[in-house]
Structures are given as C-alpha cells and as structure tokens.
Amino acid sequence: MSIRIRINGVDKELDVDPEMPLLWALRDVLGLTGTKYGCGQALCGACTVHLDGQTVRACVTPIRRADGHSVTTIEGLSPDGNHPLQRAWVDLGVPQCGFCQAGQLMCAAALLAKKPQPTDTEIDQSLAGNLCRCGTYTRIRAAVKKAAGLAEE
Structure with missing residues (x-):
C-alpha cells in the first residue's frame, strides 16, 4: 500500500x-x-x-x-538545533545518557505550543509518560521553563 x-x-x-x-x-x-x-x-x-x-x-x-x-x-x-527547547536543553546540560531526550523534547514542544507559559504542575503532567533512566526530571522541568522564556525573545 x-x-x-x-x-x-x-x-x-x-x-x-x-x-x-x-x-x-x-x-x-x-x-x-x-x-x-x-x-x-x-x-x-x-x-x-x-x-x-x-x-x-x-x-x-x-x-x-x-x-x-x-x-x-x-x-x-529545528533543522539547525536552534529551537528554544533545544537551546535550553544544551544551556542547562539536561541529558546524561540522552536516550529519552528526543521524546522529552517532542512532548515539551507540544506542551509549549498549547501552553506557552506552563506551570511546574503542567510540565510534570505533560511529561509524566516520558521515563528518564538518569532521573534528570528537575533539569528537564527547568529547561522547559527556560524555553518558555526564550520563546518570547
């Protein structure tokens, strides 16, 4: 087909x-x-x-x-890796092994498209189905919040 x-x-x-x-x-x-x-x-x-x-x-x-x-x-x-989320991920050194990061970024991008200034609770709820083997959840949340600010620039 x-x-x-x-x-x-x-x-x-x-x-x-x-x-x-x-x-x-x-x-x-x-x-x-x-x-x-x-x-x-x-x-x-x-x-x-x-x-x-x-x-x-x-x-x-x-x-x-x-x-x-x-x-x-x-x-x-972002073809050049310059999406606000990607920039925030790098700036805050989010990934350790990096295995989950593509999925985390895609969920975060969908969240920011719907809710440009999410709360911690909204971030946690939106990304709850994405498991991070390295436990970088606090850095992931911080990067999403940072990206929300970068998107306004």
Missing part, C-alpha cells in the same frame, strides 16, 4: 505495510534515527513524535494512521 505522508515538512510516498509501526518507517525506511525505540509498548515515551501537532507513540502507531497527515520528528523540530 502506498502511504503519503508529510514528514518534517517534506512530502513522501512510502510503499510499506500499512500496519508497520510508524517508528520503523521513520527509522528504517526514511533513515530518521532521532526517534528512539525504548519499550515497544508506548510506556516510556522515547518514540514520541507529533502527528498533526499531537504527540503519539510511534512504536505502537501504525503508519496507516499517518497517511495523508503531517509527522514531525526531533529532526524536524
């Missing part, structure tokens, strides 16, 4: 099994390896991407759900 998808602003047509997880289409077919495989059960958040601006877990989302829609991955958040 032919799947038409707009990926990071570029139209693509993929000839793949419609039940293929979006994650594998991104990583194996399109070579976009920033989105990570964590648990394969939508429990850890490492595979979070945006589907028409809404967060989805790419490991359990069949590619057919993206047919005719727009998907944004960590690579599409």
Whole structure:
C-alpha cells in the first residue's frame, strides 16, 4: 500500500505495510534515527513524535494512521538545533545518557505550543509518560521553563 505522508515538512510516498509501526518507517525506511525505540509498548515515551501537532507513540502507531497527515520528528523540530527547547536543553546540560531526550523534547514542544507559559504542575503532567533512566526530571522541568522564556525573545 502506498502511504503519503508529510514528514518534517517534506512530502513522501512510502510503499510499506500499512500496519508497520510508524517508528520503523521513520527509522528504517526514511533513515530518521532521532526517534528512539525504548519499550515497544508506548510506556516510556522515547518514540514520541507529533502527528498533526499531537504527540503519539510511534512504536505502537501504525503508519496507516499517518497517511495523508503531517509527522514531525526531533529532526524536524529545528533543522539547525536552534529551537528554544533545544537551546535550553544544551544551556542547562539536561541529558546524561540522552536516550529519552528526543521524546522529552517532542512532548515539551507540544506542551509549549498549547501552553506557552506552563506551570511546574503542567510540565510534570505533560511529561509524566516520558521515563528518564538518569532521573534528570528537575533539569528537564527547568529547561522547559527556560524555553518558555526564550520563546518570547
């Protein structure tokens, strides 16, 4: 089946099994390896991407759900790594191992798109489904708050 998808602003047509997880289409077919495989059960958040601006877990989302829609991955958040969240992540040294960071950033970006000045509680609730093996949650929260300020600049 032919799947038409707009990926990071570029139209693509993929000839793949419609039940293929979006994650594998991104990583194996399109070579976009920033989105990570964590648990394969939508429990850890490492595979979070945006589907028409809404967060989805790419490991359990069949590619057919993206047919005719727009998907944004960590690579599409900012081509030059200059998104306010990415800048805040670097400024505050958020990642340790970095494994969860793409999913954390994508959830944070969706939050800021809806709520430009989130409270600590809103940040915690929005990112609650993203597990960080290194426990950098306080730095993640601080970076989201910093990015909210950077976005105003």
